[in-house]
Amino acid sequence: MILNAISIEKDVDGFHPLNIGKLSMKGREPLFVPCTPKGCTELLVRSGITIAKKRAVVVGRSNIVGMPVAMLLIKLDATVTIVHSHTPNPESIVKEADIVIAAAGQAQLIKADWIKPGAVVIDVGTNPVSDSSKKLGYKIVGDVHFEEARKVAGWITPVPGGVGPMTIAMLLRNTVDSAKRTLSKSSA
Numbered sequence: 001m002i003l004n005a006i007s008i009e010k011d012v013d014g015f016h017p018l019n020i021g022k023l024s025m026k027g028r029e030p031l032f033v034p035c036t037p038k039g040c041t042e043l044l045v046r047s048g049i050t051i052a053k054k055r056a057v058v059v060g061r062s063n064i065v066g067m068p069v070a071m072l073l074i075k076l077d078a079t080v081t082i083v084h085s086h087t088p089n090p091e092s093i094v095k096e097a098d099i100v101i102a103a104a105g106q107a108q109l110i111k112a113d114w115i116k117p118g119a120v121v122i123d124v125g126t127n128p129v130s131d132s133s134k135k136l137g138y139k140i141v142g143d144v145h146f147e148e149a150r151k152v153a154g155w156i157t158p159v160p161g162g163v164g165p166m167t168i169a170m171l172l173r174n175t176v177d178s179a180k181r182t183l184s185k186s187s188a
């Protein structure tokens with residue numbers, strides 16, 4: 001498997017099974033945290049959002065977004081529920097959330113009436129939908145119906161211009177951390 005073949009010290013995506021394993025274990029620290037999940041929690045922390053004691057609902061359970069972002073939120077003392085494609089009545093579960101992380105890969109799945117008034121909504125989705133007014137014939141929308149949901153949410157991230165740039169920033173940070181770690185070892 002390719003992920004296993006990557007040196008854990010150079011795993012700047014944070015996808016190596018050892019790094020994922022450490023992320024999910026109490027008392028262990030991964031060398032790298034996956035970029036998109038870290039981008040989501042960084043947005044929350046830097047916006048002064050309280051995570052501890054809050055109810056968070058993550059929509060999606062993929063290896064690269066849903067599952068690791070749920071692990072990070074648990075580490076930050078949120079109470080976390082994961083909703084996936086087999087979950088009955090996802091809207092009623094999302095409606096209980098103080099913090100919603102939308103990572104289903106379904107264009108505008110999450111409507112305004114799924115959101116608890118004042119909730120914090122982080123939209124990870126990047127879904128192409130056809131739009132003949134665009135040069136490329138499509139535009140990118142999130143997993144949340146932004147124009148409606150913004151009226152209900154306390155905070156909401158747009159797509160584009162939200163989580164995507166944070167993913168890139170976290171990848172750069174992981175890369176710099178990796179280089180620093182290597183240099184500090186070779187000079188020791």
Ligand SMILES: NC(=O)C1=CN([C@@H]2O[C@H](COP(=O)(O)OP(=O)(O)OC[C@H]3O[C@@H](n4cnc5c(N)ncnc54)[C@H](OP(=O)(O)O)[C@@H]3O)[C@@H](O)[C@H]2O)C=CC1
Nearest residue numbers: 036060061062065084085103104105124125126163164167
């Ligand atoms: N902005 C960024 O930096 C990044 C954005 N993305 C975007 O985030 C989205 C998710 O990516 P990724 O996690 O890789 O996608 P995957 O397709 O790997 O996973 C999607 C997850 O959502 C669940 N799901 C699908 N449909 C529904 C539904 N109707 N209700 C509830 N859950 C549902 C699936 O459930 P099940 O497990 O049952 O199939 C699955 O767990 C995509 O739009 C992707 O482009 C991804 C990475 C980075």
Ligand SMILES: Nc1nc(=O)c2c([nH]1)NC[C@@H]1CN(c3ccc(C(=O)N[C@@H](CCC(=O)O)C(=O)O)cc3)C=[N+]21
Nearest residue numbers: 013035064126140159160161162163164165166167168
């Ligand atoms: N191993 C792996 N690593 C990844 O990091 C990874 C992956 N696989 N698979 C696919 C997803 C998708 N992804 C995005 C990153 C940034 C933007 C981003 O910055 N988007 C801009 C818009 C850019 C534009 O408009 O062209 C924005 O949201 O503002 C989007 C999507 C990383 N992914």
